[in-house]
Amino acid sequence: MSEPTSQPTASEKAAPVVDGGPDFSKGGGILPAIAQDAQTGEVLMLAFMNAESYAETLATGRAVYFSRSRNRLWRKGEESGNVQLIREIRIDCDSDAILLKVEQVGGAACHTGHRSCFYRRVTEQGLEVVGTPVFDPSQVYGKKSG
Amino acid sequence: MSEPTSQPTASEKAAPVVDGGPDFSKGGGILPAIAQDAQTGEVLMLAFMNAESYAETLATGRAVYFSRSRNRLWRKGEESGNVQLIREIRIDCDSDAILLKVEQVGGAACHTGHRSCFYRRVTEQGLEVVGTPVFDPSQVYGKKSG
Numbered sequence: 247m248s249e250p251t252s253q254p255t256a257s258e259k260a261a262p263v264v265d266g267g268p269d270f271s272k273g274g275g276i277l278p279a280i281a282q283d284a285q286t287g288e289v290l291m292l293a294f295m296n297a298e299s300y301a302e303t304l305a306t307g308r309a310v311y312f313s314r315s316r317n318r319l320w321r322k323g324e325e326s327g328n329v330q331l332i333r334e335i336r337i338d339c340d341s342d343a344i345l346l347k348v349e350q351v352g353g354a355a356c357h358t359g360h361r362s363c364f365y366r367r368v369t370e371q372g373l374e375v376v377g378t379p380v381f382d383p384s385q386v387y388g389k390k391s392g
Numbered sequence: 393m394s395e396p397t398s399q400p401t402a403s404e405k406a407a408p409v410v411d412g413g414p415d416f417s418k419g420g421g422i423l424p425a426i427a428q429d430a431q432t433g434e435v436l437m438l439a440f441m442n443a444e445s446y447a448e449t450l451a452t453g454r455a456v457y458f459s460r461s462r463n464r465l466w467r468k469g470e471e472s473g474n475v476q477l478i479r480e481i482r483i484d485c486d487s488d489a490i491l492l493k494v495e496q497v498g499g500a501a502c503h504t505g506h507r508s509c510f511y512r513r514v515t516e517q518g519l520e521v522v523g524t525p526v527f528d529p530s531q532v533y534g535k536k537s538g
Binding site: 266267278280282286287288289291292304334335336337338339340343345356357358360362363364365366367368372373376 | 412413424426428432433434435437438450480481482483484485486489491502503504506508509510511512513514518519522
């Protein structure tokens with residue numbers, strides 16, 4: 247604040263601050279987290295966070311998830327270099343879902359090389375691939391697929 | 393198709409169709425589903441779907457979720473009238489997350505009256521409310537809060 251006053255400013259009135267954050271007591275300690283491109287609004291991926299990954303995300307400014315399949319922290323981009331820089335974090339009304347607005351380094355969030363993991367559209371004939379990959383996964387991940 | 397030809401068109405080549413849909417054998421039969429405003433790209437809410445709610449969503453063109461707390465189908469807008477008309481459905485790379493691009497009738501997805509359930513931003517001082525409600529929940533839901 248630029249002025250040492252006890253009166254709330256118009257800005258404060260318009261944007262009340264309330265306490266709290268995600269409620270990790272819900273969802274068995276693991277909550278869904280959506281990553282959205284901060285510039286374009288494109289939904290990039292959905293992953294999960296536990297309290298530790300959320301805390302590290304806040305501390306580092308980079309998206310850190312909890313991998314349910316590997317049962318460990320997943321520092322997004324740890325292998326590919328395609329980290330997600332946090333621009334804003336939103337919490338939903340029930341405090342059990344997280345929205346990350348990110349800058350996706352490398353241009354693609356998906357391990358397939360697509361910008362978004364949601365690159366398949368449902369049609370009456372089945373799933374239709376939308377767009378083309380930004381990178382070749384074999385070049386980014388070598389022999390590993392994850 | 394307008395032409396009865398066995399040759400694939402340029403459009404078909406550019407957008408290959410693959411089979412399948414969400415894999416409800418994952419996640420204990422319940423998968424996260426993101427609702428995104430089809431026009432603005434705003435992420436409106438995160439809920440869950442089971443196979444039955446997904447099938448009804450496809451059949452009716454309206455978002456139907458599975459309420460984990462009430463353990464039953466949740467036809468979004470069944471009480472408020474604020475249904476979500478499906479414009480497009482995307483499936484993620486692992487087939488275990490669903491993205492609905494919707495037209496939000498009534499202008500607000502959240503039971504608090506906010507356009508998006510993600511109306512709270514994380515700041516160093518706590519959560520900050522962004523924007524103002526579109527409707528008064530007491531007018532829409534009467535004495536009920538859900």
